[in-house]
Amino acid sequence: MPPAPLITEDPSLKPPVITLTTDFGTTDTYVAQMRGVIAGITPGARVIDGTHELPAQQILAGAVALDSMVDAFSDGTIHVVVVDPGVGSGRAAVAVRTSRFTLVGPDNGVFTLTLDRTPPTAIIRLTDEAYHRVPVSPTFHGRDIFAPVAAHLARGVAIESLGEPATTLVNLNIPQPSETNDAMTAVVLLADRFGNLITNLTRDRYDAWLARAGAKSVTVSLKKQAVGRVREAFADVEPGEPVAYFGSSGRLELAVCNGSAKETFGEKVSVTLCATRT
Amino acid sequence: MPPAPLITEDPSLKPPVITLTTDFGTTDTYVAQMRGVIAGITPGARVIDGTHELPAQQILAGAVALDSMVDAFSDGTIHVVVVDPGVGSGRAAVAVRTSRFTLVGPDNGVFTLTLDRTPPTAIIRLTDEAYHRVPVSPTFHGRDIFAPVAAHLARGVAIESLGEPATTLVNLNIPQPSETNDAMTAVVLLADRFGNLITNLTRDRYDAWLARAGAKSVTVSLKKQAVGRVREAFADVEPGEPVAYFGSSGRLELAVCNGSAKETFGEKVSVTLCATRT
Amino acid sequence: MPPAPLITEDPSLKPPVITLTTDFGTTDTYVAQMRGVIAGITPGARVIDGTHELPAQQILAGAVALDSMVDAFSDGTIHVVVVDPGVGSGRAAVAVRTSRFTLVGPDNGVFTLTLDRTPPTAIIRLTDEAYHRVPVSPTFHGRDIFAPVAAHLARGVAIESLGEPATTLVNLNIPQPSETNDAMTAVVLLADRFGNLITNLTRDRYDAWLARAGAKSVTVSLKKQAVGRVREAFADVEPGEPVAYFGSSGRLELAVCNGSAKETFGEKVSVTLCATRT
Numbered sequence: 001m002p003p004a005p006l007i008t009e010d011p012s013l014k015p016p017v018i019t020l021t022t023d024f025g026t027t028d029t030y031v032a033q034m035r036g037v038i039a040g041i042t043p044g045a046r047v048i049d050g051t052h053e054l055p056a057q058q059i060l061a062g063a064v065a066l067d068s069m070v071d072a073f074s075d076g077t078i079h080v081v082v083v084d085p086g087v088g089s090g091r092a093a094v095a096v097r098t099s100r101f102t103l104v105g106p107d108n109g110v111f112t113l114t115l116d117r118t119p120p121t122a123i124i125r126l127t128d129e130a131y132h133r134v135p136v137s138p139t140f141h142g143r144d145i146f147a148p149v150a151a152h153l154a155r156g157v158a159i160e161s162l163g164e165p166a167t168t169l170v171n172l173n174i175p176q177p178s179e180t181n182d183a184m185t186a187v188v189l190l191a192d193r194f195g196n197l198i199t200n201l202t203r204d205r206y207d208a209w210l211a212r213a214g215a216k217s218v219t220v221s222l223k224k225q226a227v228g229r230v231r232e233a234f235a236d237v238e239p240g241e242p243v244a245y246f247g248s249s250g251r252l253e254l255a256v257c258n259g260s261a262k263e264t265f266g267e268k269v270s271v272t273l274c275a276t277r278t
Numbered sequence: 279m280p281p282a283p284l285i286t287e288d289p290s291l292k293p294p295v296i297t298l299t300t301d302f303g304t305t306d307t308y309v310a311q312m313r314g315v316i317a318g319i320t321p322g323a324r325v326i327d328g329t330h331e332l333p334a335q336q337i338l339a340g341a342v343a344l345d346s347m348v349d350a351f352s353d354g355t356i357h358v359v360v361v362d363p364g365v366g367s368g369r370a371a372v373a374v375r376t377s378r379f380t381l382v383g384p385d386n387g388v389f390t391l392t393l394d395r396t397p398p399t400a401i402i403r404l405t406d407e408a409y410h411r412v413p414v415s416p417t418f419h420g421r422d423i424f425a426p427v428a429a430h431l432a433r434g435v436a437i438e439s440l441g442e443p444a445t446t447l448v449n450l451n452i453p454q455p456s457e458t459n460d461a462m463t464a465v466v467l468l469a470d471r472f473g474n475l476i477t478n479l480t481r482d483r484y485d486a487w488l489a490r491a492g493a494k495s496v497t498v499s500l501k502k503q504a505v506g507r508v509r510e511a512f513a514d515v516e517p518g519e520p521v522a523y524f525g526s527s528g529r530l531e532l533a534v535c536n537g538s539a540k541e542t543f544g545e546k547v548s549v550t551l552c553a554t555r556t
Numbered sequence: 557m558p559p560a561p562l563i564t565e566d567p568s569l570k571p572p573v574i575t576l577t578t579d580f581g582t583t584d585t586y587v588a589q590m591r592g593v594i595a596g597i598t599p600g601a602r603v604i605d606g607t608h609e610l611p612a613q614q615i616l617a618g619a620v621a622l623d624s625m626v627d628a629f630s631d632g633t634i635h636v637v638v639v640d641p642g643v644g645s646g647r648a649a650v651a652v653r654t655s656r657f658t659l660v661g662p663d664n665g666v667f668t669l670t671l672d673r674t675p676p677t678a679i680i681r682l683t684d685e686a687y688h689r690v691p692v693s694p695t696f697h698g699r700d701i702f703a704p705v706a707a708h709l710a711r712g713v714a715i716e717s718l719g720e721p722a723t724t725l726v727n728l729n730i731p732q733p734s735e736t737n738d739a740m741t742a743v744v745l746l747a748d749r750f751g752n753l754i755t756n757l758t759r760d761r762y763d764a765w766l767a768r769a770g771a772k773s774v775t776v777s778l779k780k781q782a783v784g785r786v787r788e789a790f791a792d793v794e795p796g797e798p799v800a801y802f803g804s805s806g807r808l809e810l811a812v813c814n815g816s817a818k819e820t821f822g823e824k825v826s827v828t829l830c831a832t833r834t
Binding site: 302303304305306307308309310311312314315317318321322330333334366415416417418460544 | 569570571573574577582602606607608609624625630647748749801804814
């Protein structure tokens with residue numbers, strides 16, 4: 001066979017990246033349909049799955065997933081998140097621009113954690129039907145509104161064209177760590193697939209508290225069980241032992257070495273950090 | 279192998295799209311191997327997963343999955359479906375051209391629902407081994423026949439080059455809704471991951487019956503339980519209540535708001551719609 | 557970071573392919589983060605998932621998965637494997653060049669089976685931090701070392717630039733089939749999702765033994781149950797019957813037609829092949 005002329009795009013271009021994060025699972029073809037719609041509008045876009053295994057309709061899980069991954073993507077990425085218990089009801093559909101990325105999804109608080117760190121520079125309600133698929137299924141805005149809007153953004157449509165500007169978003173009430181000079185209490189937001197418990201304490205917040213507290217060392221405890229100091233990695237302890245460390249999510253995580261912290265401690269727990277100054 | 283005619287439009291603008299739908303799962307590397315073969319033949323092709331979680335060897339599930347997604351893809355897409363209990367036996371391998379897309383897979387009925395809506399314009403048995411991987415594993419035609427054939431189609435090879443023309447395909451016997459002037463009875467084809475029950479009643483068929491029946495309203499019942507009228511979305515009822523609506527698949531679906539219709543009603547049920555004219 | 561030497565051939569002709577095989581699952585965003593990092597460094601790279609459902613921290617499963625898929629990919633592919641129980645401890649991170657592909661991952665034996673067939677031509681320890689993400693998370697080398705290194709290789713960085721050369725790798729102790737003139741004994745390495753048992757006996761090894769033994773026919777037995785001869789496909793026997801065949805992995809596999817060999821026989825079994833010369 002003679003080598004055929006090959007099919008590719010201009011490598012000097014930087015194809016726009018769109019991520020998709022949903023609770024749709026991959027058993028059905030819902031995600032495929034979103035990708036089909038995007039490919040039809042912006043064939044050159046790179047589509048990357050965040051995860052589609054969010055627990056059904058758990059907005060907090062979507063918020064944590066999005067926040068865990070945005071820093072791994074280049075500026076200009078378009079992140080679509082569809083955890084949407086209100087689909088077909090009156091909740092708004094929005095696109096949110098920040099200095100680093102654009103978010104697309106339902107206005108139900110799923111962007112809260114991410115926008116706490118990178119505030120919005122524009123909020124647009126997706127009211128211009130010219131950028132939607134026709135007809136819009138009342139049960140599948142992921143395919144008919146969010147996917148085409150992301151694809152149009154990826155081909156350069158200005159966010160302002162997509163609908164009406166807004167000034168506020170629904171805010172998810174996410175518990176914050178509480179602190180005194182001597183102690184900080186964090187709570188577990190969710191468990192990952194390995195059973196590691198991911199808390200609401202970010203490294204930035206921890207570092208600021210350490211500085212304020214003038215702490216020389218910190219000890220961690222969970223359900224009154226001592227976990228020891230904050231480690232660099234879960235390989236730092238013996239198999240079966242609990243360990244606290246700042247995970248790849250940028251948050252304090254609790255694990256059991258070669259085991260499951262979720263199974264050992266449950267998921268609804270708080271974590272106490274005590275500072276000592278001696 | 280003769281040099282193939284290649285696509286004439288600037289391919290960098292619109293890379294060909296290939297979808298893969300199988301029962302291979304993603305635990306093993308079967309899907310990766312299919313993608314590797316495609317990337318080796320047509321590096322510029324965009325490959326999109328339909329789903330790989332079809333129940334093992336259930337041809338009907340493959341037929342419904344394919345039919346649920348084809349409308350979300352642009353004309354020219356190549357859809358590969360591999361649910362293939364007969365691999366290694368004498369069943370034919372085929373490519374089927376329609377006015378909108380090309381289908382590639384085993385001739386076992388998996389294309390039936392899709393071709394009922396978009397009839398074939400050419401059927402080719404994949405007998406030309408020049409377009410297969412060498413050697414062909416008797417247990418993995420997905421990698422060795424269907425993936426390379428799709429890749430060659432994506433780089434512009436004419437479907438007629440792939441083998442011998444045929445005039446018929448194996449047809450899957452899929453139950454049709456039954457109707458009188460006053461009532462229509464649909465049956466559940468399968469449940470999706472959320473436990474929503476997807477029936478054999480399409481919106482087109484329903485609209486035609488409504489017009490013929492001169493119905494002013496319709497009430498739905500399932501296992502003698504009243505479900506109410508056909509709604510726009512499952513958010514239209516209270517949590518725990520059953521609801522009937524035309525889903526994103528274009529078919530009548532039964533759900534339980536914030537619950538699972540499959541768990542509540544089972545999967546082997548029929549649905550009755552009664553027309554009233556007053 | 558100093559400007560890296562870039563590939564000289566026109567990269568638009570053949571976008572580099574990177575595969576990712578891990579035990580990260582797809583419930584969390586770990587894989588997405590790896591893809592985000594790669595897209596940021598080498599936007600034109602094609603990233604293909606091997607599998608992310610390796611059993612957690614099972615190096616042997618990673619070794620078998622990689623070996624099952626490398627032959628389906630073109631020369632020049634970069635394969636990343638992250639099954640990494642030692643992350644955060646002192647195990648080395650490596651890139652390994654062969655005549656056909658480049659491997660990237662932890663030096664823990666996960667490449668053993670693949671390199672047994674295609675020996676290394678260069679081994680480099682990934683010590684040059686200029687090619688890592690900053691800062692490197694002690695718990696997520698997949699994102700911070702292996703993904704960026706693969707992306708840099710894909711854009712043409714020479715493997716020698718990535719760190720210090722090494723001469724040996726950790727070797728995984730994988731049992732070999734034992735043979736006499738009359739019989740060969742293989743053991744099951746793992747079961748796939750269908751419950752098929754994949755053994756340590758490759759087709760090449762089998763063919764060589766057949767020739768040496770001068771065998772006219774071979775009968776297979778498993779746990780003292782006769783399985784019959786080696787078949788071409790599992791469709792060659794009746795439903796419920798066991799069958800032995802060389803699978804798409806290139807290894808002898810045991811299946812139960814329309815059933816699960818794993819459920820029928822368990823996973824920790826040996827398989828005996830007896831040659832007869834009459």
